[in-house]
Amino acid sequence: GESVGLHLPTLSVQEGDNSIINCAYSNSASDYFIWYKQESGKGPQFIIDIRSNMDKRQGQRVTVLLNKTVKHLSLQIAATQPGDSAVYFCAETYGNQFYFGTGTSLTVIP
Amino acid sequence: DTAVSQTPKYLVTQMGNDKSIKCEQNLGHDTMYWYKQDSKKFLKIMFSYNNKELIINETVPNRFSPKSPDKAHLNLHINSLELGDSAVYFCASSPFSGRTSEQYFGPGTRLTVT
Numbered sequence: 001g002e003s004v005g006l007h008l009p010t011l012s013v014q015e016g017d018n019s020i021i022n023c024a025y026s027n028s029a030s031d032y033f034i035w036y037k038q039e040s041g042k043g044p045q046f047i048i049d050i051r052s053n054m055d056k057r058q059g060q061r062v063t064v065l066l067n068k069t070v071k072h073l074s075l076q077i078a079a080t081q082p083g084d085s086a087v088y089f090c091a092e093t094y095g096n097q098f099y100f101g102t103g104t105s106l107t108v109i110p
Numbered sequence: 111d112t113a114v115s116q117t118p119k120y121l122v123t124q125m126g127n128d129k130s131i132k133c134e135q136n137l138g139h140d141t142m143y144w145y146k147q148d149s150k151k152f153l154k155i156m157f158s159y160n161n162k163e164l165i166i167n168e169t170v171p172n173r174f175s176p177k178s179p180d181k182a183h184l185n186l187h188i189n190s191l192e193l194g195d196s197a198v199y200f201c202a203s204s205p206f207s208g209r210t211s212e213q214y215f216g217p218g219t220r221l222t223v224t
Contacts, residue, residue, distance in 0.1 A: 034212055043114075043200050043215030044153070087151055096166060100153040 010105045019077040021104045023090035028071060030092035035064060035075045038087045038103070047075070047088075082108045113137050114216035116201050122222045123191055130187045131219045133201030141165075142184035143213065144176060145200040153200070159184050191223045 013019045025033070031052040036044035050057045050064045050073075057064050063076040073090050087103040114135045123129050135142060143166075144156040157176045158166035164176070173189040188195060198220050202213040 038151075041218075043202070043218050044213075045215070046212040049212060089153065096158070098155065103151045103153075105151075 010107065012107045012109055013080050015080060015082060015108050015110050017080055019075075019080045019084070019106060021075045021077075021088050021106065023073040023075075023101045023104075025071050025073060025090065025092040025101070026099070027092060027094055028068070030094045032093040033064070033066060033073050034091045034093075035062075035073075036089045036091065036100075037084075038089065040086070044089060077106075080106075080108050082110055084108050114201055114203055114214050116199075116216040116219050118219060119217065120220050120222075122224065124224055125191055125193060127191050128187070128189045129191060129221070130185055131199055131201075131221075132183070132185045133216060134183050135201075135203040135214070135216075136182065137203055137205075137214060138182075139203040139205050139214070140181060141204045141206060141211075142178065142181070143202040143204075144184065144186050145202060145215075146170075147198045147200060147218070149197070157184075157186075188221075191221075193223050196221055196223045 034049045035047040037047050038044040048059045048062050048064050050066050055066050061078045065074045077084055085106055085108045087105045089103045090101045091098055117132045141160045143158045145153050146156055147153050155168055156170050159178045161181050162178045175187045178184045198218045200218050201216040204211040204213045
C-alpha cells in the first residue's frame with residue numbers, strides 16, 4: 001500500500017505485504033534526511049537516513065528513496081510485520097535547522 | 111541503562127501554574143533538544159543546546175525557558191501555563207549539533223493543563 005505524508009494519513013497493510021510511506025519535503029537545499037518510527041506512548045526512534053548525494057539507501061527490511069527533482073522521499077518496508085505498526089516521520093535538515101513532516105500512521109493487519 | 115530519560119512522564123496542572131520537566135542523557139552527546147508534539151502528532155523543535163549553549167531557539171513564548179546545567183542535562187521550565195501548552199514534550203540528544211546526525215529521543219512527558 002502507499003500513502004502521502006504531511007497531514008497524518010493512515011495506511012493499512014496486510015502482514016507480509018510491502019509498505020510504502022511517502023513524504024514531500026519543503027526545502028530544495030535540504031541535504032540530509034531521516035526516517036523515524038514512533039510507537040504508541042514512546043518517543044521517535046531512528047530507522048534510516050540518507051544524504052542528498054544519494055538516491056537510495058537500504059537497511060534491514062527498509063529502503064529509503066530520495067528524488068530531489070520533485071523533493072520527495074519514500075520509505076519502503078518489506079514483508080511488513082505487526083511490530084511495524086507505528087507513526088512514521090520523515091525529517092529534513094539544512095544548516096542547523098531540521099523539520100519533521102506530520103507523519104503517517106501505519107497499521108499492520110495480522 | 112536508559113539513554114535519554116525525562117521526568118515526570120505525566121504532568122497535570124492548572125492554568126497559571128509554573129512547572130518544570132527534566133531531561134538527562136547518558137550517551138555522552140554534545141547536543142540536546144526539546145520538542146513539542148501536538149494532538150495531531152506534529153513534532154516541532156523548540157530549543158537546541160550544544161555543550162550548554164543555546165544554538166536553536168524557535169519561536170516559542172518566552173514563558174518557556176530551557177536550562178542546561180551541564181551537557182548531560184537540559185531542563186524545561188514553563189511559566190504561567192496555558193491550555194494550549196497541553197502536549198507531549200520530548201527531549202532528544204545527538205552526538206553533533208543537529209546537522210547530519212540522528213537524534214535519540216526520550217519517552218516524552220505528557221503535559222495536561224486544565
